[in-house]
Amino acid sequence: MSTGKLDGRTAVVTGAGQGIGRGIAERFAREGAAVAVVDVNEPNIAEVVDGIRSEGGTALAVTCDVSKRDQVDAAAAQITEQLGPISVLVSNAGVTRPAMLWKMTEEQWDTVLDVHLKGSFYWLQAVVGPMREARAGNIIFTTSGAGLIGSVGQINYSVAKAGLLGMTRSASRELAAYNIIVNAVAPAAATPMTETIRTDERFKDKYLEGIPLNRWAESDEIAGTYVFLASEDASYVTGQVISVDGGRTMVR
Template sequence: MADHTRLFDLTGRSALVTGAAGGIGSAVAEAYAAAGATVLVTDVDGDAAASVAQRLRAAGGKADSAALDVRDRTAADAAVAQAAAHTDGTLHILVNNAGVTAPAMFADLEADSVRRLLDIHLMGAFHCAQAAVSALATDGTGRIINVTSSAGITGTLGQVNYSAAKAGIIGLTKSLARELARKNVLVNALAPLAATSMTETIRTDEKFAKTMLARIPLRRWAEPAEIAGAFVFLASDAASFITGQVLPVDGGMVM
């Protein structure tokens, strides 16, 4: 009988995770390291990224770190080269997770806020994906996993800037999946919902929290570690015939 648990083994593969200094990003980096991958932990806060990488090494994983502002294409090129150097110049997994929020009702929304979120979320994913394309494995193990949100699928009150950026990532994912299929590279997106610093404002406001929980069939927020397994799945051989998809990991909020 085949050992299907090995489907999730990432030993010998390299991964680059953006926005990995905390929240979902650090949980994903930890899960990849636990699955055997060599992980480059990146974040605009280089010191925080280095702390996460040190923690992964202390736990027996393989990891290093780099400061990365995903708006900087030159920095993205350098990060891809650093991650790929761990596996003879080949990158296996890119996770575009870096992001911020700046809530405001549409009438009060400033153009600069829209540009900033588009630059970080959408253009950041574009820069890192384009930097990675020539280094990604073409043997079926090459993966790009983008992070979107339910906001990009259904929209959300007071976050036109964030929703637009996350919807753009869905379009990027689907189009890129079609293009890179010829290279045997899989491109998918996850739409997670977890208790992180980005959702703290909603979770700690009694009115917002009650409304939000009412929309989640499981009636709770996930911890970041609960989300990380879906990233391992999409990076693994278990997802070898999945591309161009958006997987909500949100307790059933988006069905």
Template sequence: MRLDGRQAVITGGGSGIGRAIALRLASEGASVAIVDINEASASAVATEIEKAGGTARAYVLDVADADAAVEVMKQVAEDLGGIGILVNNAGITRDNLLIRMSPDDWDLVLKINLKGTFNCTRAAARIMMAGRWGRVINISSVIGQIGNIGQASYGASKAGIVALTKTTARELASRGITANAIAPGFIETPMTEKLSEKVRDGLNSMLIIKRFGKPEDIANLVAFLASDEADYITAQTINVDGGMAS
């Protein structure tokens, strides 16, 4: 299997896209660390993987907490024998029109989505560098490229992830580590199920492929980027969006 012997950390691995990524990487042979702020969902995904014959452990972490990120990554490396793959997937929305968006909500979204990606990359990079091989895969969004009404904070956090990815790629390349971002379009998950029919119809009209995405559509690309086949791909943002942002 193409990820045999690799250890993968997936933040926000307890739900939606993160869950699909964790299941997929485990099915390709990686031992996986499901890292989530929600203990119950992280444990449920780890159990699901173990039942299917894979190797998984659950860890509780608020990615916004830099010190805790260092501790959790150390623990993961100890438990799994290193960290080769980091998928920064944990993310939230606190949508509101710009003039109604509270500074606190702005800060929270930036702190979890953007700073959380920095915190986990910083903590895992030291461990990856020691192994002289690594894959950092950051989940951005089409909203970071095209913006969206009500999503000033979310879009800014996701655009920031693209810039962070490029610097990560440049700083870590000499240690055999690549860094890439994925920009999903509209994916059916708990995050998007609360959107109204009107918003869904508007988004649907932007699609070239006339269906919303599935978490597995994102997991397919993560599995490829995490593999040795993607050895010469770094600093890229790849859209998996049915053509939405084209």
């Protein structure tokens, strides 16, 4: 008999094809959740779903561009039909389009804000109706140190991630009356997204010096915090942001 922390939960994890989202999807499945593996990268989705099923877990492959409302609504309907009502949302899909602010194009700005902000808001709206009816739900947004302390060459990303803090706090206040908790995680991990700052001679040593634990985390080292926020253990935690970043953004 499974005794996972997420037994009976149906979880959506966006951006679950690789990196942090993949680590979350795999850990959620091991903790007993039925997991919708949502991403735009179909081959990666298939690999993650196969891996979860081969361990005896329950997973559903869902192709969806989170920045397109019709695709989000269709995905939510498919998940509800095939896995049951959604009880946990992890909004994690993300992209970067770096440029110094004086060179940034409107397309770079729009792409990043659309994926992070619209993508998170579309998913929030897609799950909140059934969660309100159930008077239960756990919603977790993925922000970043960039949203807390800023980031050079990423004003679009920093604005999007700071916006997600506002989304977390307002949604947690609006939804508290329905027993729906809303939190955010600010992670840092060795994923494809961070390859340049981890490997480029211009950045890598300086960046590592700024991490008190002086190393990069693997994606599955981040997942435990999401398990906590998706579980009964977090029933009195809402409107918070938890940094899982080796201490990089601690108050100085």
